[in-house]
Amino acid sequence: MTDKKPLGVFAHRDLLGIEGLSVSDITHLLDAADAYVEHNRQVDKKTSALRGRTQINLFFESSTRTQSSFELAGKRLGADVMNMSVAASAVNKGETLLDTAATLNAMNPDLLVVRHGDSGAVALLAQKVSCAVLNAGDGAHEHPTQALLDALTIRRRLGKLEGLRVAICGDISHSRVARSNLLLLNRMGATVHLIGPQTLLPAGAEQLGARAFTNMREGLAGCDIVMMLRIQNERMEGALIPSVREYYHLYGLDREKLSFAKPGALVMHPGPMNRGVEIDSAVADDPEISLIRDQVEMGVAVRMAVLEALAANLPNAGGSRT
């Protein structure tokens, strides 16, 4: 694309991460998404905002939830949505990535939603294509739409983000959700506590603007929100933590541990949950305290808002293809 069109209210051609977004960018996306929440509860959910646009969901890592959320978001906005799952072979992963990018680019998509197992892979791909790129998760780096939907969930329930204290608990080291949430919540004036065993806390977490805790009681003190992260199977069995039962004993969120947080604290989880590993069903399924289902609903609304914001910045937006 040669002629660069001036950017709109949301002044970014791609959404590669929360890093680089300003308070007004984030507020703009959350406000737009908020409107879509009501819209999505109507019978007629279809709009024509992306009519004629082609959206490709390119997933190098398998995902059902995120991929279907993006698919639904695109379809409700009237785009043609295509899903591509590329089984990442052990060898030549990167070659597949750039080759696939070149191939897809030749099909003239407008929006490319990408998930990849390597940190930075989506940014690398974005350099090689001429459409708008949305990061749907890259390695342990960022998952910006997850952080946005979490923020929208919190904002709708508590009316604000600023001044809140949010605990993120679990495998912080390997979590892109934790990173994006930390960046967003910091930017919006919330305080973040990272909680987990030392083996799952990343180096330099405190320099990134969070307080790190290995003790759940201390970490949860005064928290308005408790975000639990999924613990991957391969991290257990002696590699980084000795066993599931020890992990659950120390960090599994049940009603007792939740009582360490602020009275009335709410619980979130990006899914899919390991019940009985990082979270107890009694907590996860209690509609009084669990926001987990709200998160899924907000996911579609947030992705609609992001898709629309990026489409508005496409070079040929509002006119014919040049």
Place this chain on the structure above:
Amino acid sequence: MTGLTRAFTNARLIDPSQKLDEIGTLLIVDNQVAAIGKSVDVPADCEIIDCQGKAILPGLIDMQVFTGEPGEEHRETLATASQAAAAGGVTAMVTMPNTNPVIDDAALVDFITRRARDTAIVRVHPMAALTKGCLGAHMTEFGLLREAGAVAFTDGDRAVMNALTMRRALSYAANFDALIVQHAMDQDLQSAGVMHEGELATRLGLAGIPAAAETTIIDRDLRLVELTGGRYHISQISSAESVETIRAAKKRGVSVSCGVSATHLMLNQNDVENYRSFAKLSPPLRDEEDRLALILGVADGTIDVVVSGHNPQDAEAKRQPFAQAAYGTVGVETLLAGLLTLHHANELDLATLLACVTQRPAELLGLKGGSLAVGDAADFAIVDLGEPWIVDASSLRSKSQNAAIDRRKVQGRVYATYVNGEAVFTLS
């Protein structure tokens, strides 16, 4: 010999091995240094080259150069690496054995030597593998390999992880006074790590390599050196902790030496920002405090040599997500300019820097060269020490263009390089 006599006049003659730094004349007779200094009698019939105040330095000895020959000639051949070397004032390259096949047999050392003689325009001194196949298990035939021309023993970019293998290798090498060269990186501690462990790695979502991955190997090996009496060298160190460890070991008289790459003296981990895979190195670029500690280590002699760590990688190997990308940077052509840039930035003294790429590597490897004393082979470079230029990876002579210092401003331009009295490079 022809008896050809040439005088390089009006030159700033710098040779750390003779503590020489003065304006004068270098006289070459029969490919050797016949006289050097401010009061040299120039014979009447000799060819005179006026250096117009440029510096003459002993040709550099780069103690760590990876090529792709044999096996991966698309990355680099001995010929192309030697052209890059010549353009950078490097007159001797010490090549690494982790090629395909691995240089772990006398016949393969012989192959490298012959290929170098036939195709390379600078001197090539091969290191041979320390263990067969560089697999870390069984030591190679140090005696036969040395006779074939191997100058030291290393597993290249892999650490010898087994302490018993290392003990035996150091012990056996002591028979020959052979130098054992370690890539100090504990593979278990490195695990999936691809860059310096810390805040930046966390922000980028990349697995980190702790400084301890380097120091645990060095600490272990130093104990083994004390046990065996072997000669031990670490190819590159990267952290402040390693500098401190080696400084202390040298103080108590342990036979240890070490190197650092010019890139590690110039850059720090911030160059990895935006997943820049050209700055993905092993050992990794670390904090600015580490870089400053490395500079101090060079200044006080804790660090013996500066290398390029020249490691050519093709575009496909580097144009990958960071974790998948290959390690390494090209550097033999910019080694001298990098060091001179550090000198001009007042970070290091000129004689100290030059000793690290001339006199010291020659001493460690038992090579002739690295100096311009009377009788030495006429290996030297004519250099404008201050001329600024901008590194452009695409115009470097290496077959690969993965330069970590691409687009950086450097100072110091090589105008000509001579090996054995013959010009192998002239700036056009």
